[in-house]
Amino acid sequence: MTWRIAPFALAVAGLLAAPILTAAARQAQQPSEISTVISSDSAGTPPRYAVPDFVALTPDAADIAKTIGQVLWDDLNFEREFYMIPRDTYGSVPQARTPEQVPFAAWRELGADGVVFGTVQRTGNDLRIQVRLFSVRSRQSVFAKEYAGTANNPRLYAHTISDEIHDQQRGLKGVARTKLAFVSDRNGVALGGTVENRQVKEIYIADYDGANQRRVTVSRQLNITPSWSPDARALAYTTYRPNPDIFISMIYQGVLQNPTKSVGTNYLPVFSPDGKQIAFMSGRDGNPEIYVMNVDGSNLRRLTNHPAEDGSPTWSPSGSQIAFTSGRTGKPQIYIMNAADGSGLQRVTVNESEADRPTWSPAPFNQIAFAARTGPGYDIKLLEVSTGKIDRLTNGEGSNESPAFAPGGRHLAFSSTRGGRTQIYTIGRDGRGLRQITREGNNQMPAWSN
Amino acid sequence: MKHTTIVVALILTVATTAACGKKKVATGPQPPPIPRPDAPAAVTPNPPAPQRVEDTAPVQPRIADDSILNKSLDDLNRDSPLKPVFFQLDSAELDDAGRAIASDNAAVLKKYTTWGITIEGHCDERGTAEYNLALGERRAVAVKTYLSSLGISPDRIRTVSYGKEFPFDMGHTEEAWARNRRGHFVITSK
Numbered sequence: 001m002t003w004r005i006a007p008f009a010l011a012v013a014g015l016l017a018a019p020i021l022t023a024a025a026r027q028a029q030q031p032s033e034i035s036t037v038i039s040s041d042s043a044g045t046p047p048r049y050a051v052p053d054f055v056a057l058t059p060d061a062a063d064i065a066k067t068i069g070q071v072l073w074d075d076l077n078f079e080r081e082f083y084m085i086p087r088d089t090y091g092s093v094p095q096a097r098t099p100e101q102v103p104f105a106a107w108r109e110l111g112a113d114g115v116v117f118g119t120v121q122r123t124g125n126d127l128r129i130q131v132r133l134f135s136v137r138s139r140q141s142v143f144a145k146e147y148a149g150t151a152n153n154p155r156l157y158a159h160t161i162s163d164e165i166h167d168q169q170r171g172l173k174g175v176a177r178t179k180l181a182f183v184s185d186r187n188g189v190a191l192g193g194t195v196e197n198r199q200v201k202e203i204y205i206a207d208y209d210g211a212n213q214r215r216v217t218v219s220r221q222l223n224i225t226p227s228w229s230p231d232a233r234a235l236a237y238t239t240y241r242p243n244p245d246i247f248i249s250m251i252y253q254g255v256l257q258n259p260t261k262s263v264g265t266n267y268l269p270v271f272s273p274d275g276k277q278i279a280f281m282s283g284r285d286g287n288p289e290i291y292v293m294n295v296d297g298s299n300l301r302r303l304t305n306h307p308a309e310d311g312s313p314t315w316s317p318s319g320s321q322i323a324f325t326s327g328r329t330g331k332p333q334i335y336i337m338n339a340a341d342g343s344g345l346q347r348v349t350v351n352e353s354e355a356d357r358p359t360w361s362p363a364p365f366n367q368i369a370f371a372a373r374t375g376p377g378y379d380i381k382l383l384e385v386s387t388g389k390i391d392r393l394t395n396g397e398g399s400n401e402s403p404a405f406a407p408g409g410r411h412l413a414f415s416s417t418r419g420g421r422t423q424i425y426t427i428g429r430d431g432r433g434l435r436q437i438t439r440e441g442n443n444q445m446p447a448w449s450n
Numbered sequence: 451m452k453h454t455t456i457v458v459a460l461i462l463t464v465a466t467t468a469a470c471g472k473k474k475v476a477t478g479p480q481p482p483p484i485p486r487p488d489a490p491a492a493v494t495p496n497p498p499a500p501q502r503v504e505d506t507a508p509v510q511p512r513i514a515d516d517s518i519l520n521k522s523l524d525d526l527n528r529d530s531p532l533k534p535v536f537f538q539l540d541s542a543e544l545d546d547a548g549r550a551i552a553s554d555n556a557a558v559l560k561k562y563t564t565w566g567i568t569i570e571g572h573c574d575e576r577g578t579a580e581y582n583l584a585l586g587e588r589r590a591v592a593v594k595t596y597l598s599s600l601g602i603s604p605d606r607i608r609t610v611s612y613g614k615e616f617p618f619d620m621g622h623t624e625e626a627w628a629r630n631r632r633g634h635f636v637i638t639s640k
């Protein structure tokens with residue numbers, strides 16, 4: 001990664017009536033600055049935002065200016081904190097070339113409460129991007145930032161702006177700069193050997209919106225069940241070489257680690273929330289059981305001991321508990337135990353014919369998403385851990401499996417066969433806002449980075 | 451066509467020559483059998499029984515032991531003397547049929563004591579991908595445990611679960627699912 005994004009406070013003195021916001025300034029914010037938050041005219045409805053194309057200050061920045069405007073609109077729309085006025089309705093609004101020209105009256109007529117004005121200046125492969133968020137009512141800038149970096153990935157500027165607007169306007173950690181990891185057979189490479197129909201599967205990553213998909217494993221083997229480290233710098237996954245084993249790939253350094261060192265069979269690694277431990281399934285003692293180890297493979301301990309299969313571990317937000325799937329009643333159900341020693345075992349799904357592949361939400365929620373048998377296939381359901389209340393997120397379209405929470409717990413990714421092949425989708429925690437992320441080959445087992 | 455004609459002509463020539471040669475060796479026509487005194491004399495003798503034409507098509511030889519030893523691992527596994535063990539839905543228990551197949555495989559492994567094998571646990575597509583990794587692991591281990599009980603050293607056996615990642619039958623029928631719930635034997639060293 002050659003990314004170099006440095007947010008700078010705007011040095012254009014006298015241009016803006018509102019205070020220039022820096023990270024330090026935001027931390028020092030007092031309640032008196034609440035006026036910098038754009039609200040809607042009527043209480044209870046989200047503020048209405050407009051994001052027109054950014055203005056290209058140099059002719060070679062035209063495409064980038066258009067891309068950033070569109071991606072920023074999509075990012076803001078994804079979180080559903082604002083009502084985003086559709087971009088194809090901006091035709092009646094004259095385009096501003098400078099901040100002073102922003103036609104507030106025309107935006108007001110469209111019903112906008114907030115409008116973004118941004119510029120893109122390109123010098124060679126370097127970009128300089130300025131952006132302001134104006135309150136249409138007060139005609140004042142409530143957010144102003146400048147970014148400098150390369151032109152390699154213009155979308156990242158939009159993602160950064162979106163996250164910072166959500167932070168400043170809503171106190172919300174946006175997910176626009178997060179990534180999805182998943183498993184794909186899109187290369188269509190057959191595995192060597194004597195059995196036909198064995199396709200290589202590799203781990204891919206993409207931006208949270210599906211852009212910039214690229215492969216991170218190149219072993220031409222079966223590589224499945226990716227899991228992000230909490231710092232989003234590493235992926236742990238199951239790789240068959242040909243013994244199923246756990247590898248950790250530091251994807252931005254090109255370093256590969258093998259903490260399980262080919263002892264027995266090892267599958268389904270998941271990082272603990274503090275990134276120091278990995279829970280996984282292993283058959284090393286003669287039956288699939290849940291184990292925990294430090295990321296370097298030390299301090300190994302076994303947490304389950306039952307002749308049925310125990311698999312698919314997932315950590316609670318605090319890291320003190322682990323949920324997992326067990327077949328000990330004859331059908332897969334979800335159980336919780338203490339991460340320290342496997343004590344405190346309790347079954348948490350009681351009314352499902354099959355409940356499998358739990359994934360525990362991040363705080364502030366305390367929910368377990370899982371795949372529930374609802375017919376020939378599965379649907380994604382959410383279990384409220386403290387009350388046992390269950391909500392259904394998908395409704396029998398195809399088979400829906402492998403839920404993964406976005407950081408903050410407001411969205412989930414999952415795989416679905418609803419379109420024929422298996423693809424990755426994202427959805428809001430309320431079941432709204434379905435987006436298809438992948439289209440090439442079959443794609444499964446998503447993991448959402450911090 | 452020209453070539454075919456020539457070949458046919460050659461074959462005919464050879465056949466004729468062979469027939470001539472045979473005649474020279476033969477001792478001439480057999481004398482008629484002497485009628486037995488108690489046989490009804492008035493009855494016209496039956497025509498001789500039609501001569502039996504031997505089917506000269508080559509018979510596929512059974513795999514001889516030494517040919518197994520000469521085969522590459524790839525060839526061995528392509529037409530493996532070790533047969534897959536099949537499982538019931540959601541089960542990792544060997545049933546009678548499964549134990550019989552595993553016993554046959556154990557006999558082969560006792561004959562070829564240098565062979566190392568991997569038992570692959572496979573599942574049908576109906577469970578989740580992750581659960582099937584665990585179920586496939588139990589299936590592979592169940593086969594290994596049974597082979598061990600029959601005297602095959604566990605050191606010769608590796609297990610791996612492929613879950614539902616590598617179905618043998620790409621269909622979505624009961625038959626396809628039954629074919630895909632298996633412990634599959636792969637010879638990995640010999």
